[in-house]
Amino acid sequence: MNVATTSPRRKELVRIAARLFVEEGYDRTTVRMLAQEMGIKSGSLFHHFADKQEILCAVIEEGMFSALAIAHEHLANLDNSLAADTPRAQAHLRLLALARAHLDTLLTDRNAHVVALYEWRRIEGPAREHLVQQRDEYEALWRSAIEDGVATGLLRGDASLLRQFVLGALNWSVRWYRADGERSPDELAEALIDSVCHPQ
Amino acid sequence: MNVATTSPRRKELVRIAARLFVEEGYDRTTVRMLAQEMGIKSGSLFHHFADKQEILCAVIEEGMFSALAIAHEHLANLDNSLAADTPRAQAHLRLLALARAHLDTLLTDRNAHVVALYEWRRIEGPAREHLVQQRDEYEALWRSAIEDGVATGLLRGDASLLRQFVLGALNWSVRWYRADGERSPDELAEALIDSVCHPQ
Amino acid sequence: MNVATTSPRRKELVRIAARLFVEEGYDRTTVRMLAQEMGIKSGSLFHHFADKQEILCAVIEEGMFSALAIAHEHLANLDNSLAADTPRAQAHLRLLALARAHLDTLLTDRNAHVVALYEWRRIEGPAREHLVQQRDEYEALWRSAIEDGVATGLLRGDASLLRQFVLGALNWSVRWYRADGERSPDELAEALIDSVCHPQ
Amino acid sequence: MNVATTSPRRKELVRIAARLFVEEGYDRTTVRMLAQEMGIKSGSLFHHFADKQEILCAVIEEGMFSALAIAHEHLANLDNSLAADTPRAQAHLRLLALARAHLDTLLTDRNAHVVALYEWRRIEGPAREHLVQQRDEYEALWRSAIEDGVATGLLRGDASLLRQFVLGALNWSVRWYRADGERSPDELAEALIDSVCHPQ
DNA sequence: CATGAATGAGGATTCATTCAT
DNA sequence: GATGAATGAATCCTCATTCAT
Numbered sequence: 001m002n003v004a005t006t007s008p009r010r011k012e013l014v015r016i017a018a019r020l021f022v023e024e025g026y027d028r029t030t031v032r033m034l035a036q037e038m039g040i041k042s043g044s045l046f047h048h049f050a051d052k053q054e055i056l057c058a059v060i061e062e063g064m065f066s067a068l069a070i071a072h073e074h075l076a077n078l079d080n081s082l083a084a085d086t087p088r089a090q091a092h093l094r095l096l097a098l099a100r101a102h103l104d105t106l107l108t109d110r111n112a113h114v115v116a117l118y119e120w121r122r123i124e125g126p127a128r129e130h131l132v133q134q135r136d137e138y139e140a141l142w143r144s145a146i147e148d149g150v151a152t153g154l155l156r157g158d159a160s161l162l163r164q165f166v167l168g169a170l171n172w173s174v175r176w177y178r179a180d181g182e183r184s185p186d187e188l189a190e191a192l193i194d195s196v197c198h199p200q
Numbered sequence: 201m202n203v204a205t206t207s208p209r210r211k212e213l214v215r216i217a218a219r220l221f222v223e224e225g226y227d228r229t230t231v232r233m234l235a236q237e238m239g240i241k242s243g244s245l246f247h248h249f250a251d252k253q254e255i256l257c258a259v260i261e262e263g264m265f266s267a268l269a270i271a272h273e274h275l276a277n278l279d280n281s282l283a284a285d286t287p288r289a290q291a292h293l294r295l296l297a298l299a300r301a302h303l304d305t306l307l308t309d310r311n312a313h314v315v316a317l318y319e320w321r322r323i324e325g326p327a328r329e330h331l332v333q334q335r336d337e338y339e340a341l342w343r344s345a346i347e348d349g350v351a352t353g354l355l356r357g358d359a360s361l362l363r364q365f366v367l368g369a370l371n372w373s374v375r376w377y378r379a380d381g382e383r384s385p386d387e388l389a390e391a392l393i394d395s396v397c398h399p400q
Numbered sequence: 401m402n403v404a405t406t407s408p409r410r411k412e413l414v415r416i417a418a419r420l421f422v423e424e425g426y427d428r429t430t431v432r433m434l435a436q437e438m439g440i441k442s443g444s445l446f447h448h449f450a451d452k453q454e455i456l457c458a459v460i461e462e463g464m465f466s467a468l469a470i471a472h473e474h475l476a477n478l479d480n481s482l483a484a485d486t487p488r489a490q491a492h493l494r495l496l497a498l499a500r501a502h503l504d505t506l507l508t509d510r511n512a513h514v515v516a517l518y519e520w521r522r523i524e525g526p527a528r529e530h531l532v533q534q535r536d537e538y539e540a541l542w543r544s545a546i547e548d549g550v551a552t553g554l555l556r557g558d559a560s561l562l563r564q565f566v567l568g569a570l571n572w573s574v575r576w577y578r579a580d581g582e583r584s585p586d587e588l589a590e591a592l593i594d595s596v597c598h599p600q
Numbered sequence: 601m602n603v604a605t606t607s608p609r610r611k612e613l614v615r616i617a618a619r620l621f622v623e624e625g626y627d628r629t630t631v632r633m634l635a636q637e638m639g640i641k642s643g644s645l646f647h648h649f650a651d652k653q654e655i656l657c658a659v660i661e662e663g664m665f666s667a668l669a670i671a672h673e674h675l676a677n678l679d680n681s682l683a684a685d686t687p688r689a690q691a692h693l694r695l696l697a698l699a700r701a702h703l704d705t706l707l708t709d710r711n712a713h714v715v716a717l718y719e720w721r722r723i724e725g726p727a728r729e730h731l732v733q734q735r736d737e738y739e740a741l742w743r744s745a746i747e748d749g750v751a752t753g754l755l756r757g758d759a760s761l762l763r764q765f766v767l768g769a770l771n772w773s774v775r776w777y778r779a780d781g782e783r784s785p786d787e788l789a790e791a792l793i794d795s796v797c798h799p800q
Numbered sequence: 801c802a803t804g805a806a807t808g809a810g811g812a813t814t815c816a817t818t819c820a821t
Numbered sequence: 822g823a824t825g826a827a828t829g830a831a832t833c834c835t836c837a838t839t840c841a842t
Contacts, residue, residue, distance in 0.1 A: 025321070027227035031837055043839080044802050052837065121225070161383075161391045164376055165369040172368025183361075191361045195396050209826090231812055243814080244827050252812065425721070427627035431816055443818080444823050452816065521625070561783075561791045564776055565769040572768025583761075591761045595796050609805085631833060644806050646834065803842085811835065818828075 010048055010058070013038055018059045018111035026056055026119045056119060057127045063116030064134040067105045071141055074101040088152040092197060094145045095154075095166075099189035102170050107177055107185040117171050142167065154197050166196060210248050210258070213238055218259045218311035226256055226319045256319060257327045263316030264334040267305045271341055274301040288352040292397060294345045295354075295366075299389035302370050307377055307385040317371050342367065354397050366396060410448055410458070413438050418459045418511035426456055426519045456519060457527045463516030464534040467505045471541055474501040488552040492597060494545045495554075495566075499589035502570050507577055507585040517571050542567065554597050566596060610648050610658070613638055618659045618711035626656055626719045656719060657727045663716030664734040667705045671741055674701040688752040692797060694745045695754075695766075699789035702770050707777055707785040717771050742767065754797050766796060 016037050020029045031052055035042040049055045074097040085093070105113040123131060146163045149155035155162055169192055177188070216237050220229045231252055235242040249255045274297040285293070305313040316331075323331060346363045349355035355362055369392055377388070416437050420429045431452055435442040449455045474497040485493070505513040516531075523531060546563045549555035555562055569592055577588070616637050620629045631652055635642040649655045674697040685693070705713040716731075723731060746763045749755035755762055769792055777788070 025227065027225065030835080032835095040801095041803055042837085043804070046838070047801055155395070157391055157395050161388070162395060164373065165392050165395060168369040168372025168375075169365040170368075172372050173364065175368075176364055188361070191357055192365050195355070195357045195362060195365060198398070230810080232810090240826090241828055242812085243829065246813065247826060425627065427625065430814080432814095440822095441824055442816085443825070446817070447822055555795070557791055557795050561788065562795060564773065565792050565795060568769040568772025568775075569765040570768075572772050573764065575768075576764055588761070591757055592765050595755070595757050595762060595765060598798070630831080632831090640805090641807055642833085643808065643835075647805060652833065803840105805840095805842105807837100807839075809836095812833095814832065815830095816828100819824105819826095821824080821826105 021115045060116040063112035071101040091148040103185035260316040263312035271301040291348040303385035421515045460516040463512035471501040491548040503585035660716040663712035671701040691748040703785035
């Protein structure tokens, strides 16, 4: 009932909800479907969440949180391994790390981050605030990386537009990417970053 | 009642439906809302469409059709005005024309094409076939333009991935673009094409 | 619009309605189905009939009328051909003639008489009066034949019950009789009459 | 929700539904009428039954089941009391027992068995299978009794037709029998069996 | 915590009927 | 007479939510 509660049981429920929301869409996922998949009856769901929208909130929060966490993780790896390089090369590697992290949560971990991107509109009221904050934090990572890219001549054009384009291309990949295809999410990330970076 | 029917009344209804579907999403748009906005009673809607899904079909069809029509129009203008040019410059202009056309239907004409992109999943059964055909036809335009871009050295990388990236970046713009902002759809199109094209 | 109207067009419509009412049942037969089968649009139906119930009335009336007509016809044939016989034999032949006539309208001509028997309940109001009259007239034929049967020792038991039993057995045959089976309606009629008549 | 479920609540609901189906007919009985009579709201009905047709199924099943049960009961009483008799007398008694049992469920217990006979057509799909089985089992009782009747000279004619006639006469009695009339269902049963049995 | 029964508001859809053209 | 569009009331059914047990 408490939004902040993060019992292991709740974590599990959120994971299941995320999957269903991706498969069916939030609107078409009924509380009964959620309960069934969780092995309980629909009435019991409301012991864990105040209402259906709170489930969505929890999923989106989880999605944003893990996107942020994984992005930080990828960036941290970078700092450790290859610190000595040109600013331009560094900017390139950061972009690559962010793109890989993004597709990692989106296409590999799947679900929660996808919901965070695609069902955003359904959230209203005060719950939105918190989510907006998280999103801004995540975008700040990208903003800084892209600006560095522009500053070092790696990228050309308006930094703000570039961010929207790159994120858009990445986000949309959910729609067409098949896990059983010939390319890995990492290869996608590389291809995209390559296509917008100017060599030398 | 007939899917192929394109009475002026029906056209009008489709336009209104497109707007509501964009504003609220297909699932949250009730038949009553549609009827109200159309100035009729909900029962009367079924004089024009067999069921709610047929309305969605009609909107998507309209969206794909107009996207295709406007793309062809932009391309035709191109052929007339500047036919004598280097292949590379021609490829560039074609990409630009396609991108402008895309954002034109998406952000200016709005609605029908947006629905075509975002509510695609809800369509099932034989209606899907026809839509897939139209989509393929539209993508073929892009495919050829992008391949020419790669062939002339204007673009670098895998043509298929590039197409997905560019279309993804364009499609996602619906989510963040504000008509009252400082940039026009045309400027967006140019910025995007510039960001993936290699100079000289 | 006039109940008494019996234009050839209307006759045709009544015949079609009778068929649909038998196939689907009155409640499940929509005005649109009727119109479609008649080759007109549903709105036009109301130029011929005031409302759906009037169609049912017309069908039932037609069913009762033709049952009565055919019964009279069969009885008339009897009078002409074999007038000189024992009263008992005469009663037997009358019963047989009535049973044959009954199954003739029910299983051969089909439809209208079936509706008259099975959708009787749906009729309310003043329309019922007229139909009750017709039904009473028809039952009077049976009543007299059965009473003669009892009087001559051909049948045994309460005349009123016997009539209900015989008519019930005949009416119910609609439910199980298959035209493509091995027995003709006439054979059914004979078998039934035989089974309740006492020999000698 | 489960077809096999036979909670006491469900039993109660089925009984009420049976009454309404007889009074109004399945098609004209609305879900709201059922709910109202049951003292719940229409939405709650679907807690107990998947859809309206499942209610009909349950009623018919109950009707067939009780018809079968009561028939067996009547036959059992017979076996105990008068086992030593001529085969012909035995056949007579069995027919009488079956006829009484039939009218007992039809006119006394009422409702469920009536629905089973008169709304049979509305059932489609796999639900039908089970019902057909039950019906066949019930008819087998009659088949054997009638065949014994024919074998012992009690009845004359084609056994199969005789069964249809007798059952038809019994089934149709629902249409004209009035409980407040002068004859009891048992008297009806006797009269019918008498009328088709040949003395001595 | 969990359940099963209930709710009530709203969902899409049907359909007899009306009526201007 | 015929039509097509419209109506409005009713239809079956769904579903998030509540709550006594």
